[in-house]
Amino acid sequence: MGANTRLTSLLGYVKADSRHIVAGGVNSLPLAALIVMLKLILFRLLQGVMVLLIISFLIFALLTRAGGDAVSMHENTRGSNETIESIRRLHGLDRPLMERYLNWLAEAARGDLGHSLVLQAPVWSLIRRPLLRTGMSAMVALLIAWAFSLTLGISAARRPGSLIDRLCSVIILLASSTPRLVLALLALAFIYSTPLMSVVGAQTGADAGVLSFRVIPPAIILSVPLLAIFLAQTRVAIREALDEEFVRVARARGAPEWIILLRHALRPAAGPLITVLGLSLGGVMSGSVVVEVVLGWPGLGQLTVSAVQTRDIPLLLGATLTAAAAVMAGNLAADILQRLNNPLLRNG
Amino acid sequence: MTLSESENRGRTAPGENQSAIRNSQFAIRSWLRGRGALLAGAGIIMFCCLSAVFADLLAPYDYSSLSRREPLAPPTTIRFRDAQGRWHARPFIYARLFDPATQRYEEITDRAYPLELFSRGYSYEFLWRFQTDLHLFGTRAEAGVEAPRVYLLGADKFGRDRLSRLLMATRYSLLMGPIGALLASVLGVLIGGAAGYVGGWTDAVLMRAADVMLALPTLVLILAVRATFPPGLPPADAIKLLVIIFVILGWAEMARLARGLTRELRQREYVMAAVSLGCSPARVIVRHILPGAALSLAAQALLILPNFLLAETALSFLGVGLQEPEASWGSLLADVDGKIFKRGHALAEFSPALALMLFVLGARLLGDGLGNEGREREKFQWSEGIEESKEGRKKEA
Numbered sequence: 077m078g079a080n081t082r083l084t085s086l087l088g089y090v091k092a093d094s095r096h097i098v099a100g101g102v103n104s105l106p107l108a109a110l111i112v113m114l115k116l117i118l119f120r121l122l123q124g125v126m127v128l129l130i131i132s133f134l135i136f137a138l139l140t141r142a143g144g145d146a147v148s149m150h151e152n153t154r155g156s157n158e159t160i161e162s163i164r165r166l167h168g169l170d171r172p173l174m175e176r177y178l179n180w181l182a183e184a185a186r187g188d189l190g191h192s193l194v195l196q197a198p199v200w201s202l203i204r205r206p207l208l209r210t211g212m213s214a215m216v217a218l219l220i221a222w223a224f225s226l227t228l229g230i231s232a233a234r235r236p237g238s239l240i241d242r243l244c245s246v247i248i249l250l251a252s253s254t255p256r257l258v259l260a261l262l263a264l265a266f267i268y269s270t271p272l273m274s275v276v277g278a279q280t281g282a283d284a285g286v287l288s289f290r291v292i293p294p295a296i297i298l299s300v301p302l303l304a305i306f307l308a309q310t311r312v313a314i315r316e317a318l319d320e321e322f323v324r325v326a327r328a329r330g331a332p333e334w335i336i337l338l339r340h341a342l343r344p345a346a347g348p349l350i351t352v353l354g355l356s357l358g359g360v361m362s363g364s365v366v367v368e369v370v371l372g373w374p375g376l377g378q379l380t381v382s383a384v385q386t387r388d389i390p391l392l393l394g395a396t397l398t399a400a401a402a403v404m405a406g407n408l409a410a411d412i413l414q415r416l417n418n419p420l421l422r423n424g
Numbered sequence: 425m426t427l428s429e430s431e432n433r434g435r436t437a438p439g440e441n442q443s444a445i446r447n448s449q450f451a452i453r454s455w456l457r458g459r460g461a462l463l464a465g466a467g468i469i470m471f472c473c474l475s476a477v478f479a480d481l482l483a484p485y486d487y488s489s490l491s492r493r494e495p496l497a498p499p500t501t502i503r504f505r506d507a508q509g510r511w512h513a514r515p516f517i518y519a520r521l522f523d524p525a526t527q528r529y530e531e532i533t534d535r536a537y538p539l540e541l542f543s544r545g546y547s548y549e550f551l552w553r554f555q556t557d558l559h560l561f562g563t564r565a566e567a568g569v570e571a572p573r574v575y576l577l578g579a580d581k582f583g584r585d586r587l588s589r590l591l592m593a594t595r596y597s598l599l600m601g602p603i604g605a606l607l608a609s610v611l612g613v614l615i616g617g618a619a620g621y622v623g624g625w626t627d628a629v630l631m632r633a634a635d636v637m638l639a640l641p642t643l644v645l646i647l648a649v650r651a652t653f654p655p656g657l658p659p660a661d662a663i664k665l666l667v668i669i670f671v672i673l674g675w676a677e678m679a680r681l682a683r684g685l686t687r688e689l690r691q692r693e694y695v696m697a698a699v700s701l702g703c704s705p706a707r708v709i710v711r712h713i714l715p716g717a718a719l720s721l722a723a724q725a726l727l728i729l730p731n732f733l734l735a736e737t738a739l740s741f742l743g744v745g746l747q748e749p750e751a752s753w754g755s756l757l758a759d760v761d762g763k764i765f766k767r768g769h770a771l772a773e774f775s776p777a778l779a780l781m782l783f784v785l786g787a788r789l790l791g792d793g794l795g796n797e798g799r800e801r802e803k804f805q806w807s808e809g810i811e812e813s814k815e816g817r818k819k820e821a
Contacts (some may be wrong), residue, residue, distance in 0.1 A: 268763060355639070358638065365647065400641060
C-alpha cells in the first residue's frame with residue numbers, strides 16, 4: 077500500500093468518523109429508519125404473542141394430564157366430595173381442557189388474567205407490584221454491573237497484561253463460576269451478623285415499597301454474574317476499538333484521552349455490549365427467583381415460587397407469562413438501542 | 425496427542441535442538457505448558473466424580489439415619505492428646521452431651537473412643553455389585569458400649585451426618601446435571617446440525633426458535649412446568665421429570681454452536697469432496713463434520729453443564745426438586761440460614777455451597793481449556809495444510 081492511498085484511507089476514516097458523530101445523534105432519524113424500526117417492533121410483538129400462546133397452552137395441557145389443582149391442595153381433608161366438586165364447578169375446573177383454555181384466553185386478551193384461587197384476588201393486582209419490584213432490582217443490578225465493568229474493563233483494555241488486566245481475568249472467572257444461590261446465602265449470613273440488618277431488614281414484613289433500601293442486597297447479588305459477562309465483553313471490545321485506525325487518527329489530532337475513550341472507543345464497543353445485555357435478561361429473571369426467595373425481596377420470582385408451592389395455577393400462569401413478556405420486552409428494547417447506536421443496522 | 429503437536433505447542437523453531445524435542449520429558453513439559461487450567465479443571469471434575477462413585481465407602485453413616493439427641497452438632501474434634509495430657513498414636517474422639525437449655529455441647533472426657541480405618545457400618549453395595557459394610561473411617565465399637573458418631577462436618581437439625589449427606593447429594597447432583605446437559609447437547613447438536621446442513625427455510629425457523637428459547641427466563645418456565653406435576657414425586661420419577669424438562673428447555677445454546685460449526689465445516693474441501701462423491705448426508709455429518717466439531721462441542725457441553733446443575737440445585741432448594749430425606753446440593757442448601765456465622769462452624773454448614781462452587785469452577789476451567797485446545801488444533805491443522813501446499817508447489821516447480 078503506497079503512502080498516498082494510505083493517506084486517503086486515513087482521510088476516509090476521518091470523514092466517516094465525523095459523519096458518524098454528526099449523523100449519529102438520536103434526533104436525526106430519517107423516515108426509512110423509522111419504518112425499519114416499526115417493522116422490527118411489529119415483528120417482535122407478533123413473535124412474542126406466539127411464544128406466550130405456546131407457553132400458556134403447554135402449561136394448560138400439562139395440567140389436565142397431571143391432575144391435582146389448587147382445590148385438592150387447599151382443602152383436601154376437610155369438606156365432603158360434594159363441596160369440592162361444587163368449588164371446582166364454581167371455578168370452572170370441571171370443563172374440558174380446550175374450553176377452559178379458550179375461556180382463559182378470551183379473558184386474558186381483555187387484560188383479565190383471572191382470579192387467584194388461593195389468595196382470592198385478581199391475578200393482575202397480585203402481579204403488578206412484584207413485577208415493578210423485580211424490574212427495580214434488575215435495573216439497579218444492571219447499573220451496578222455496568223458501572224463496575226466499564227471502569228474496570230476500560231482500564232484493563234488500555235494496558236493489556238497489566239496488573240489490573242490480570243485482576244480482571246480473575247474477577248471474570250470467579251464471578252462467573254459463583255452461583256447466585258451461594259452468593260445470596262452468603263449475603264444473608266453477612267447481613268444477619270452485622271448491624272446492616274436494621275437498614276436492609278431482610279425477611280421482615282411481606283410488603284416493601286418499590287423504592288426501598290431493601291432492593292440493594294438482591295441487586296448486588298444479581299449483578300455479580302452480569303459483571304463477569306459485561307466485563308469480559310467490555311475488555312475485548314474496547315481493546316479492539318482502541319486498535320482501530322480512527323482512534324490512531326484521533327490520537328494524532330491530539331484529542332484528549334477521555335474523549336478518545338468515551339467517544340471513539342466506547343461507541344463501536346457498545347454494539348456487542350448491548351447484544352450481551354439483551355442475552356443476559358433471561359438469566360437475570362431466572363436468577364432473581366432464587367435471590368428473591370433467599371433475601372426476602374417480594375418480587376415476581378418469590379410470587380412464582382409461592383404460586384408453585386400452593387399450586388395456584390391462575391397466578392402461576394399469570395406470573396410466568398408476565399416474566400416471559402417482561403424479558404421479551406427488555407430484549408426488544410435492547411434491539412432498538414442497538415439500532416439507535418449503529419447507523420448500519422438502523423437503516424435496514 | 426502426538427509428539428508433533430506438542431512441538432507446535434512449545435513453539436520450537438524447526439532447527440532448534442532436535443534431540444531435546446525427542447526427549448520425552450521435554451515433550452511432557454511442553455505439553456503441559458498453557459494447560460494448567462485444563463488440568464486443574466479435569467482434576468476437580470475427577471475428584472467430584474470419584475467421591476460420587478465411592479460415596480458409600482467414604483460416608484461413615486447412612487445419609488438418612490437420624491440421631492435426635494444431636495441436633496445441629498458442631499464438627500467433632502479429633503484428638504491425639506487426652507484430658508490428662510497423655511499423647512496417643514491413634515486419633516480418638518470424646519462423646520458429647522447436648523444441653524437443650526443452653527444449646528451447647530459438652531465433651532465427656534471419661535472415656536476415649538478411638539477412630540479406625542475401614543470400620544463396619546451400614547451395609548451397601550460397593551460399586552452397585554459387592555455387598556459390604558466397610559466404610560473408610562468410623563469409631564470403633566467396643567463390647568457393650570455404643571461408640572458416639574464422628575461428624576467431620578457436623579450434623580444437621582435432625583442429627584444426620586452432614587458429610588454423609590453431602591456425599592450422597594454429590595451422587596444425585598452429578599447424576600442429574602450431566603445427564604441433562606448430555607441429552608440437551610445431543611438434541612441441540614441434532615437440531616443445530618440439521619439447520620446448518622439443510623439451510624434455507626428449516627434453518628431460519630429452527631434458529632428463530634433457538635433465539636426465543638435463549639431469551640426466555642428458563643428457570644421460571646422450569647418452575648411452571650414442574651408445578652403441573654404432583655409435588656411429592658418419588659426420587660426416580662423426579663429425576664426423570666427434571667431431566668426431561670431440562671432437555672426440552674436447554675437445547676438452544678448447543679444448537680446455535682452446532683449450526684455455526686456445521687455451516688463452517690460444510691465449506692471445507694474434504695466435506696465437499698465427500699458430498700460430491702455421493703455420500704449420504706448422514707454419513708457426511710457423522711464421518712466428516714462431527715469429528716471436526718467434536719472438541720468445540722464437548723467444550724460447549726461442559727460450559728453449559730453448570731446451568732443444568734444450578735437449575736437442579738435451585739429447584740431442590742425451593743423444595744420442588746428431590747424430596748426429603750433424599751439429598752441433593754440444593755436441598756442441603758435449604759438448611760443454610762442467616763445464622764451460620766453466629767453458630768460458629770460456618771464452613772461446615774456451608775460445605776454444600778463450597779462443593780457446588782468447586783464443581784462449577786472445575787467445569788468452567790475444563791470447558792475453557794478444551795475450547796482452547798480445539799482452537800489450537802484448528803490453527804495447527806490450518807498451518808500444517810498451508811505448509812504442505814507450499815512444499816507441494818516447490819516440488820512441482
